[in-house]
Amino acid sequence: MKTAWVRYFFLGALLMSLTACLGTVVGTAVDVTLEVAKVPFKVAGAAIDVVTDDDDEKEKD
DSSP states (O other): OHHHHHHHHHHHHHHHHHHHHHHHHHHHHHHHHHHHHHHHHHHHHHHHHHHHHHHHHHHHO
């Protein structure tokens, strides 16, 4: 009976230590997902800048 209590204690301690690892993994996955979602907007913005920069230079001359 005494060994069952010790097992539950160590199992609980192990689960508590794994929650920190799980939080890190989830946080990293969310960061990567957000960066991947930003890529199309950055590419579209760069393409718009390239197209509009030529028109601005011609108007100044």
